[in-house]
Amino acid sequence: MNFRARYAEAAFYATLAIILAILTHFVAVLTMPLVAERDAYSRLAKLGGPNETVELAQTSPVSRGFPYADPAVATAFCRFDLANGPVRVRAPIGRAGFASLSVHTRRGAVVYAITDRAATHGYMEAVVANAAQLRALVAEDDEDNPSEDLRIVSPTNEGFVLTRVLSELPDLYGEAEAQAKALDCAAEPSGK
């Protein structure tokens, strides 16, 4: 084999390797959300059942729960499964500096979020439903007495709701925790 042929062969295998590497990369990126076992939802699922409010431990060097979680913020969540019907979620607001309620899909994407600025009657409240359930809810609405509910459509039946409560001072963290733990997720009676 002369030098030229060897060079051509090496170039062929290098090209092959690069093309396969690029393919591997794309497959890995696209399948990651589907196969990840340590994603947020999988980890939350180990902590609590559907509609059960669970407080997350304050993040610290010894309690390495979720990366980039704020140690100044108390957090509680509940999982939902819309296969059993829509879910009403309610989180009180309090003296704490900032509070929010966010709805996430099974894959961790954020569907919707509101802050305590949007609270009515002292609560951040929403009804989470899938598209079919939303249509049913709308059909049930009384035209003369429209529903005041904030309705959030989740693209997946499974997901989770999270409330974040910021403690203004380190000493107020306990108060923020109490507020976060008051998150309530309950099946919404729908239909007749």
Added chain:
Amino acid sequence: MTTWVKSLLAAAAALGLGLWATAALLANGGPFETLRLGAWEVAANAGAADADPYARAALARSGEIPLALGEGLQMVARVDDAGRALNARCVYRIGPRTPPARYWTLELVDRKGFAIENPAGRYVFRSSEILREGDGSFSIWVSAAVHAGNWLPIGAPARFALVLRLYDSPLSAASGAIQKTSAPAVVRESCA
């Protein structure tokens, strides 16, 4: 060597290269949608429902629960204003102002996004607890050794990053309204 062996070697190299590239790209939240503001990086779309595949894969891999667009913004600095990697042997001054937000917190984290143990037990500063000048400006000192004023300790002689979270901020990374001038400076004051 037969063609088969060479092909197999090329495939193995490709697999390794592809997976390595994936891990490397995802370690910082993916190559897309990252806005730079001085020393700070803003993952523009991590908290959005239409996050790109890299952002979604990065979330699935890390297990992070991102802030939603409506809740606020998270910015991460791994370098100082001059672009030099943050070094545990140096003293940094962060300030004097942040972009507008109802509250913000500044935390020091390790490469995976967790707080680092330090004897002072101080991992985060809230906007509502720091000492300020008469005009509302502030300096937070990031150093391994004790520092007067708002001291955020560097707990271990390892790589670290600073995380600034803006809660209830009118800014949205997606809208492009962020102004470079409003991001706090990360100034390297001295090095041991």
